[in-house]
Amino acid sequence: MIVHEMQTSLKSALQTKFKDISLISKEDAAPLPPAPYFLTELTLAEFEPISTSRYAARFRFHISYVPMEGKPVATIMDEMLEALTSLDVSGRPCRASSVAWERPTGNDGATGEGYFRAEYVIQMTTDQEENDMKMQTLKQGGGLK
Template sequence: MLTQHIRDALASRLSISFPDISLISKEDAVPIPEPPYFQTELTLAEFEPISTHRYTARFRFKIYYVPVPEKPVAAMIMDEMLESLTTLEVEGRPCRASSVAWERPTGNDGASGEGYFRAEYVIQLTTDQVEMESKMQILKQGGGLK
């Protein structure tokens, strides 16, 4: 459920910051709009227990920006995009990005691939679930419990 909340928070942030740019999710099967548009992809969602009632949730997104032809990303939205990804509001709570960057991967041949924005969010959460302690019971002779 938290994964959907953070996806929704990211979509909301992008829609507010860039109202004229369409947004699609790689996970959804929707038609590709005309450029410019954003395509988001959740590449990591992991939950790590910290203690009995606390855990860390880590989410990493790739956000591809498909610009209008002949207008590079840097000229269009680079600074504004990096700034808008630094904070999300997830279920009414502020969530700061642990890292935000523009990446342009290079292949084995040294050629640059398509670039994307990367944003990683880490949230510490608590759970209302109480762990049930297992209590040892003693068996009476004959199979009943004392």
């Protein structure tokens, strides 16, 4: 469920900031609209235990911008960085742990248009109660209080 909430939050942030640019999710397999448009792809979703009742939910997105003439990638880079640095995920503020533009280089050495990479980490807790013994205080002389 949190994966869907994260994707919804990312899409909402992009649609709010860039009202005139279409948004397509690679997972939706929708037909591509005319340029300009964003193509988002969730490339990583993992849950990492921190302790018995806490874990980190980690998400990585690739966001490709297919530009139209007169609106190249360079004109929106700073706006994307600003729009995607923090998200509201189901009422929880979520800051990006890593954001960057990456320009892939093909086998022929040519660089492509590039994509925006954003990684988010949300610390979450489970509803389970800890069954571990609580620490007790030692009395002077070595016994437990």
